[in-house]
Amino acid sequence: MYVSHPVRRMRDDPDPDADVTLVVELDALDEASFRAAVDDAGGDVDAELRFDSYRVTLPETGVADLCALDGLATVETTNAVGYGGDAGEDVDGDDTFGSDRGGDDEREGARDGDSDGEEPTVDTQNRDG
Numbered sequence: 001m002y003v004s005h006p007v008r009r010m011r012d013d014p015d016p017d018a019d020v021t022l023v024v025e026l027d028a029l030d031e032a033s034f035r036a037a038v039d040d041a042g043g044d045v046d047a048e049l050r051f052d053s054y055r056v057t058l059p060e061t062g063v064a065d066l067c068a069l070d071g072l073a074t075v076e077t078t079n080a081v082g083y084g085g086d087a088g089e090d091v092d093g094d095d096t097f098g099s100d101r102g103g104d105d106e107r108e109g110a111r112d113g114d115s116d117g118e119e120p121t122v123d124t125q126n127r128d129g
Contacts, residue, residue: 001027001067001072001073001074001075002073002074002075002076003067003074003075003076004074004075004076004077006077006079007022007063007067007075007076007077010060010063011063011064011067012064014059014060014061014063014064015060016059016060016061018059018060019057019058019059019060020057020058020059020060020063020077021046021055021056021057021077021078022055022056022057022058022063022066022075022076022077022078023049023053023054023055023056023074023075023076023077023078024053024054024056024066024072024074024075024076025051025052025053025072025073025074026052026053026054026071026072026073027052027071027072027073028070028071029069029070029071029072030071033071034054034069034071034072037065037066037069038054038056038058038066040065041058041059041062041063041065041066042058042059042061042062043056043057043058043059043062043066044056044057044058052073053074055078
């Protein structure tokens with residue numbers, strides 16, 4: 001089983017006043033046993049993720065019990081795998097990048113005098129002018 005460095009530090013020297021959110025990937029352990037073990041460690045399974053993985057929140061004092069389970073593949077912090085869930089700003093899931101551009105892509109070249117929409121080329125060999 002792989003245990004990331006930050007998780008190892010929490011396992012070996014937990015802060016009794018802190019909670020942690022981890023991503024745990026199962027190997028041979030079944031989901032029901034995993035959920036029971038997280039509950040026994042004082043935590044909650046917050047989300048089911050892809051690839052037989054789960055996001056859990058538990059007290060740091062429960063990390064050692066979680067890591068002692070047989071049948072886990074990996075235990076990592078959410079930051080290590082990009083499941084933190086905080087983009088640092090409000091994000092509306094219905095918006096897509098550029099959705100309000102209204103066809104600017106097609107007009108881009110016309111502004112530059114290039115009707116095919118391609119970026120204008122720059123002659124880097126002729127520097128006299």
